[in-house]
Amino acid sequence: MPHCFWAFFCGLALALVLRAELPDPRQHEGKTVAELRFEPDESQAAGELPLKPGAPFRVEDLRAALKILHASGRYSDVRATGRSVEGGVAVTIHTEPQWFIGRVDAEGPLKQEPTRGQAADASRLELGLPLYPDDLSQATNRILALLQRNGYYEARVEPVVTRDPAHGLATVKFAVAPGERARLYRPVVASGPGIDEDAVARATKWKGWLGWRQLTESRLHNGVQRIRNKYEKQDRLMARISVEGMDYDPARRRVVPRLAIVPGPKVEIRTEGADVPKKKLKQYVPIFIEQTVDRDLLVEGARNLRDYFQAQGYFDVEVEFEQHQPAPDQHDVLYSINLGPRQKLVHIEVQGNRYFDVGAIRERMFLQPAGRLRLRHGRYSERFVGRDEDAVKALYQSNGFRDVKVTTRTVPNYRGEAGDMAVMLTIDEGPQYLVSDFKIGGLESINPEEILPVLASIEGQPFSETNVALDRDFILSTYQSAGFPDAAFDWEMRPGSVPNEVEVAYKVTEGRQRLVRDVVITGMEITRPRLIRPVVRFTPGEPLSLRKMTEAQRGLYELGIFDKVDTAIRNPDGESDRKYVLYQIDEGHRYHIAGGIGAEVGRIGGSRTDFDAPAGATGFSPRANFDISRLHLWGLGHSLNFKSRVSNLQRRALLNYSAPRYRNVEGRNISVTALFDDSHDVRTFSARRWESSAQLSQKLSKATTMLYRLSFRRVTVDRNTLKIDPLLIPQLAQPARIGMLSSNLVHDRRDDPADSHKGIYSTVDLGLASNWFASGRSFARFLGRNATYHPFRRHFVLARNVQFGWLGPFRLKGEDPVQAIPLPERFFGGGSTSHRGFPDNQAGPRDLLTGFPLGGNVLLFHNTELRFPLLGDNMDGVLFHDMGNVFSRPGRLSFRVRQKDLTDFDYMVHAVGFGLRYRTPVGPIRIDLAYSMNPPRFIGFKGSRQDLLLGGGERAEQRVSGFQFFFSIGQAF
């Protein structure tokens, strides 16, 4: 009986299982679809399906329906069930919704190696893509692997998924509990006899003063690299060091790396015939990098050495090599170098060119004739010759000269000069292939007028694959901007009716247009939507433009408040027409703290209290600064900044509130500033300034900005520091209250503001101080500047700069009589950025008693610079001429070059000089040496303040030194 029971049971189960597992829809083939239901209700999808109620049931239709639903990307699973009913078959389609990856974060006490961001990135969950069931476990394992590589062997990672049903997005947060980081321990060397394990352990530097260091990925890597370096120093260039495994001891929480070391033979590389520094050998012979010796690498090394010597003028150099293995542990490589005579590439001639001028060809060439200062032997090597031939050929081919031939010939002893060489580049252009007929098909959704005028391969134009590629890029990018991400481009060509002509036909397959369903922005913890809205401007139903998405991403970065902005389309591969556009943003830190120290050296010295050195003495001024900013205030991108600077020339504190994009207008910024400044940068006095100002700036175009400023300041001069005639003190050194309205127009078309090579830069600053603005003094102020930069002969730049300023006191009806403009408001000039014939702020009128500068009401400076390459790629030279001065009043502005007498300072001072510029990422480091041909002479005073008041002291003729030097960062203008 039990046998029968089990047989019955097994038979039943088998039959049910077989029936349940093997669908057989053909039993319903041809029946009428009496009913079509969706579970859950997705009836809006029914319209797209070939399976329709009332129509005959066909298996192929059902398959197609399931595939269409799956291809929409909206469902992670789709299945169909059916039952026979009266009048046909009732079909139910069951769907499981597909979730898509939204924001991905890692949370936990991770600060560095890895950071939280690195942990989230390690998950490799990409915004907008479908989230499949096994994704989370794989992502978790990847994060655990990252943590383990960084010593967190006991880490726990738990993914927490929060779903947003409205948008079908799943936010994934990985809760990371890293535990304690393990420490490295003395490595075990797994192979190789005669290896000193102690020395290996020491080389790793994994043990510090306080014991074994913690394991991080970079520390492990650096340790291995140090072992490699150790062997390299022993000439074992083929040493192989690898980490075979990491043995973790949970009780001691330490990791023992298992290293495999194969030292390999000693490799000695020698040269004969010419000395090559070891550093250069390492650079040019790739066995040092590849850590293996084979013939190909040695051949490449020989070629590199040949190029190295050719670049030095040994154009006929021959480099050969041979290898020996005198002992199993020794591998010798000898490069034999036959330098030949040293030559100079003095001339490059381009022949046979008709279509392009020589300039257009030369600017694509590496070969360069010798210069006086740079490339003293010219630039020549066989590799460069090959590159230049290819570059010129590509230029012609891209313009329809498919059969162009470019050959190069060298001419030794050019024009009979021994050692001089010329290169003749001969071009056989051949015929130009032209497009005789052009057709484009498939443009349905986009007006051809938008596309046709831009195409390069239309009738009459040169034919080349390059032009076709350009056209293809333009057409596809136009379509992608219009919401056709699947647009495809195909083309074909046929020979034309006459030789050298082709007929070109483009075919565009537009694909389906994708539209924006909505925009979903995640990560806005404090950011207000109204800050984002003007940047991310998508409206539901508009074409989905990849370009617009990228522009919005750039706009968000430009707000300066986000560390990271990711953008993606939700369900990018799904067939649905309307897509969500996703932005995932990471808000940046809210505080920014910076500090620094520096120093200034120049003619800035001299006592504050005595009257020696009115023209300045060499001095040293250390300085320190501290800045702190609170960023992204109110979630609107506003910021509050405090900046301070202390040196023996200046104490300065500034508090600034900045509101960029005021009222969401691009380029409109408002800032309010409070400033305290106590400076002694003008040798004549120390001034204190309390200032508050409000400024509105508006970017009018990419190059033009307008600023409006209302400022109010109180300026006092420290009488104890004044070095002027006591009679002038009531006039020039009284405390003054200045209220000023000013506007400034900036027009900047320079290629690089820090180191300009071409372009133009102009500013015009107009200010009005009057009692209308609660000012104690009334005057108008104008300061204009114009600089232009003209490149010539490839690396040379002629730069010029003119600066003109004017101060005009006036009196309005009912105001006090005209008063002198107080000292701190007057123009001071001279120094590294205005006139290098003077020390800083030493130009212009001087006190007739003490000889100290008094400033003036007019300034005019003109600078001319010739900037040229000097040494290598980073060192440039500058020859300059500066002229100008600060003048006492407009009527005294003069171009006269001679000083009339010791009381005359209204003349044009000229200086010439030479400078060096060393390029760095923050701008060129600058050294300028200037010689003034007509520096001012004046009567100076030697004595104390007491002597000055009591009529004592000594008055003697002095002069501003003719030689000045400046050291700073950045060009003069």
Add this chain to the structure above:
Amino acid sequence: MLARIGLCVLAACALASASPAQQETDLLDRIAVTVGKNAITETEVLDEIRVTAVLNGDPLDFSPKARREAAERLVDQQLIRSDMKAVSYPEPENSEAERMLAEFRQQRFRSDGEYREALRQHGVGEEQLKAHLLWQLAALRFTDYRFRAGVPQPGEVLRRHLERESKDRAEVEAARQPASGDGRASGTRRDQPPPDERALPHGIDRQMADWLDQARQRTRIRFHEEVFQ
């Protein structure tokens, strides 16, 4: 005893087949594998087993292992189909498939009745078989086209024409030059290059296998495991 057990099994099967569940709901079809955004349904996997069995003359085997193997073949087919869409190549005609089918019938079956019976037993329609043969032919042709060296890719035709035009021009120019003194006849064409190993059949298979491996790595492929249990 054995007869009683057999009877019990039969009874159970009969009970299962007559159970009301059949009247309720049957699974008609479901997604079995996803290959990128394309799907392969379970009935396609079963049809693949059926058609392959007919072509190979094997009995039907719907075991999980066999279904998995059939699904893997369909994944390869899907990857090839996606690539076929991207390029144009000489597609086979229906008549070629019919010719193949006729050859198959002639070689495998003694009579039309035997052939029809085999189709019926395996649950395969003739159109299904023909479509499968057409696909095999197309895949073969595409593979040959794609991997055999020397077959011009799109855009190559004119390139060759233009190159020929250039060469002709060069030859005309060369003919104008006086004969060279090295004794060689001018205008001699170079020897044909040695046959490319890629063009050999085993080379194509190897390339195809490599390409499929790479395509599988590039494409997200998900097997719905419940279908293969």
